[in-house]
Amino acid sequence: MPLAEIITIGDEILIGQIIDTNSPWMATELNKIGISVTQITSISDQKEHILKALEEAEGRADIILVTGGLGPTKDDVTKKTMAEYFGSEKMVVHEPTLKIVRSFFERRDLPVTELNALQAEVPDNCEILLNENGTAPCMLFQKGNKVFISMPGVPFEMMLLMSNKVLPELTKRYHLPSIYHRTILTAGIGESFLADRIADIEDSLPDYIKLAYLPKLGMVRLRLSSAKNADAELIEEIEQFAGKIEERVAEYWVSNEDVAFEKAILDLMERNNLTLSLAESCTGGYLSHLFTQHSGSSSVFDGAAVVYSNKLKMSVLGVKSETLEQFGAVSEQTAKEMAEGALLNFETDFAVAITGIAGPGGGSEEKPVGTVCIAVANKNETLVKRFIFSNKRLQNIERSATAALFLLLTLLRKSQYN
Amino acid sequence: MPLAEIITIGDEILIGQIIDTNSPWMATELNKIGISVTQITSISDQKEHILKALEEAEGRADIILVTGGLGPTKDDVTKKTMAEYFGSEKMVVHEPTLKIVRSFFERRDLPVTELNALQAEVPDNCEILLNENGTAPCMLFQKGNKVFISMPGVPFEMMLLMSNKVLPELTKRYHLPSIYHRTILTAGIGESFLADRIADIEDSLPDYIKLAYLPKLGMVRLRLSSAKNADAELIEEIEQFAGKIEERVAEYWVSNEDVAFEKAILDLMERNNLTLSLAESCTGGYLSHLFTQHSGSSSVFDGAAVVYSNKLKMSVLGVKSETLEQFGAVSEQTAKEMAEGALLNFETDFAVAITGIAGPGGGSEEKPVGTVCIAVANKNETLVKRFIFSNKRLQNIERSATAALFLLLTLLRKSQYN
Structure with a gap:
């Protein structure tokens, strides 16, 4: 099972100005497709620091996902540092990105400044996963058998890129087991009381079916997951356990879907x-x-x-x-x-x-x-x-x-x- | 100016179950007393991973703050790994902590289990900053000229320990500069247009004054910060630059405070x-x-x-x-x-x-x-x-x-x- 690391670039997190909600979201999505996250690292946007973080992550993980450090202003050095780390020869204009940058400003009746056009420049040895919802490019670098993907840090852009481009790309590149997740959403009962109530069912789970308690204020999400490739038989077995639990917690049961x-x-x-x-x-x-x-x-x-x-x-x-x-x-x-x-x-x-x-x-x-x-x-x-x-x-x-x-x-x- | 790193230990963050709100809070408090945070790292509670993270952090920072991995069940790994990393000879009972553990359970009419009593055991070569609001000890290790402090991850315990023990201890140990931050909150203008408009002011900033752009949907927060000890003269200088910027972007200016x-x-x-x-x-x-x-x-x-x-x-x-x-x-x-x-x-x-x-x-x-x-x-x-x-x-x-x-x-x- 491939291991991933997440690196977030930018001083906002390090000075405590913003809370990093991107990384937990990414970790959740990666987990769903069978990729574990080994480390999440927040660093400043200084070249030496970025280089060091990339090197350390490369030593630990197979997939390195980088967010942030891609805005149009001068405090962004990520792209050039990436070019250096991966030995790019030059920066080239990525036409589809430039088209998006242009249309982004034209739709708003704004001029495309030189600074904005620069966003479409990318290192010559990366693959671009087209960002259709913003002006910063999403870059994929392959180094040996390691994959590095750099995304903008704006949450909605990152989320759309992850869902539409990055996760499908990773699923294509790795032989990922098909993980089956079954959610049981409950409300009105605390985690420990819930655990007491279904203790015998939990104890009877085989080791290839995991049960996780995901509490939130006033709610607990129970999640049964396959710990190996989920074929029809295993899915059926998980559904049977889910049914038993739902029967036991009927008065607190909200939904069998992973929805709000x-x-x-x-x-x-x-x-x-x-x-x-x-x-x-x-x-x-x-x-x-x-x-x-x-x-x-x-x-x-x-x-x-x-x-x-x-x-x-x-x-x-x-x-x-x-x-x-x-x-x-x-x-x-x-x-x-x-x-x-x-x-x-x-x-x-x-x-x-x-x-x-x-x-x-x-x-x-x-x-x-x-x-x-x-x-x-x-x-x-x-x-x-x-x-x-x-x-x-x-x-x-x-x-x-x-x-x-x-x-x-x-x-x-x-x-x-x- | 001393540099700090924050390491959070525990799988909850890596699987996306909880959002790390501890680290930004700690970073904010450290910044206020003139300590910059260079990196925030979230790792699992496995021994090898903890050892590696401590080693890497030691290579970069002067102060390493560790949170999490100290509950009654996980206690073992973090504490023993710390003992190994710092070459402790044995674990010893810390009597004041044991007293707190006992009174904690007695007040709740609960028995003190062996597992709970173990919380009061600490490596023999650390200094204890007494945690008066919980049962997990706060340990300080000195290694060469580097300081490592390990705290429980429960937010309110960590916050009280930081405010009452850790920050005063760091202030005592280091000759800390005072960092001055000045925010200019703008709305109604995009980041790149804002940058164009104040380019000459930005270019005229001395290297000991930093300008950061912190964009959010429809808004940009500009932040001027001193990169060295901010005496009255430097504060005055930063305020003058802030005034120039505010004049230039008057129609987009929202506030000079760092508020929503x-x-x-x-x-x-x-x-x-x-x-x-x-x-x-x-x-x-x-x-x-x-x-x-x-x-x-x-x-x-x-x-x-x-x-x-x-x-x-x-x-x-x-x-x-x-x-x-x-x-x-x-x-x-x-x-x-x-x-x-x-x-x-x-x-x-x-x-x-x-x-x-x-x-x-x-x-x-x-x-x-x-x-x-x-x-x-x-x-x-x-x-x-x-x-x-x-x-x-x-x-x-x-x-x-x-x-x-x-x-x-x-x-x-x-x-x-x-």
Whole structure:
């Protein structure tokens, strides 16, 4: 099984300005096609440092993936350093890339500067995997039996290049085993409790089937993977184990696909021709964003009211001023009225409301930071639940959204939608 | 100026299961006290790999900070490998650590297992920086003039150890320069155009002042940094260059602080006691989320209507059905009515509206995917602008949000708010 290393070039990571989310994404994708990552290295964009990192990686891995260091400005030396490392004789213009650079600027009615045109220059001894979504080229160098691929660091460009060009290229070049992955998405149960509940099934797994727990706030993704080439027989065996686990965790089961929680719900609601609206206070639009980032969400999601102020809770959703006075904005009662108000005013089949104290300020003895009330309504009933999460704002926003999704799923299932 | 390297040990990062947020945090803190980070390396918890990483880091840096690989089950490998690398003679019990381990379990009414007690065993030739917030020891090894410090990977334990023990220890051991960073946040101009525009200023920078371009969709962050100890004179010099750049790019200038764009706007609006509401169609709550992720945003942000359906555009925001029929949901006219409707119905000082075709479906010859109309209104006027972005949904959402922020900033400045 070939080994890969990831090198990210650029000072932004080394000075702590940005968090490297590219490498874990790449590692996940490489793992899926049966390539293990042995090391991830972040270095500065200085020539000597790049040369040294390439040399060290070459000594350890078969595939070296480099991201970053390819922008148009002067602080980028990656391309020239690559040329030196791989003994290129000269830089040449890569016409298809130049065409993309030109059309990129023309579409925006901007002139193509000399600096921009330079992006299409590449070392003469590399192969180009055409970057159709940006102006920086993706270069592949072969050195002995090692493959080096350099990509731009802009996440969406890198992701499209990896998915459309790099992973297919690697699959073609290496004799990769076909790894079968089967996901079981669960929510509403912690990792250790889940592990206890399925301990006997886990113990009975043969050594060529691996089970991984991939926890995220409020959710656990279980993944069964083949540790060898997956033929029809092995796939059947994995599916049988998956079925056993799903039966055991039925009340926490969300999906058998490796999709985001909200996407599983969108799919379920679309299958049943249902519409949804939201009323968000402490999550401030985050849950709406989760739904609407998925294309096609408009067939289910009609809209949302993000109501930070009490005034808007009343005017947009019809929450009663007595309710706010008597129970407060963060209360089961307010959550219930918000959900029922959204259901009524936005005329959807289901509505979800979230109101809470995200923090870090605003807590009290009775309602500490992290207190969140969630309601889910359809025309027959409204479910309401109170939670106390943490004292971290972003974490509270994310956990609230996940808890709301789980409560929505509960009401959908209770209403016989599957 | 001493150089540091960070090594993180553990498979979770290499399989993409967790994102390494420890290293950027450490890098930021090290930078603040004048220690540059030359490399960040993530490796597996295998002995040979750890030995190799320590050796390579020792060849490059003065200070090597290691995190992870110290839990009760994995303890063994990292600690024993360290002992081997530094030529320890034996493992000894560190009594203060043992006391902490015992009290940790006693407080939870749990037995202290042999495995747990082993956590207090450390190589005989290291110095212990007492970890008062966990059971794994923090070990300091001196080798020649190099310092190695190994910490647990649990973020809050690592952060407390860094702040309370490691950084003070390093400050004591090294004569540290003070590094000065100055950020200039710009929006609405591409990296290469920005570079062209300030080329002469950049060329005139002395070699002890560095300029970095840090682009993000629709924005570029410029950063001037001192490459040596920043005394009052050098800070003054950097500020003078910053001033020159800011003057040159005045119409694209957002902030002189290293903050998120929306945070710069929240601060500006809060200083001027202004309130804001949003009407989001294609961005689907994303812009609301950007604002509300910041604590204290409720003093400016009152709420938003996320209106995917035409029905809600009319009922919640008062967009006229004739406007939708004549010009379509994605049009300057609809954007204008959405913004003015939010201003009126939500009673805020400013309102922003975004309507567009995020894609991948829904485009036409006349209005291709990526067409986005943005309007910003206050009681005196409404600015409207049409954009054509890309055919990538998430990118269109992000670019729309950035463009909306820039148009909002434009109207704020036009209205004499600064």
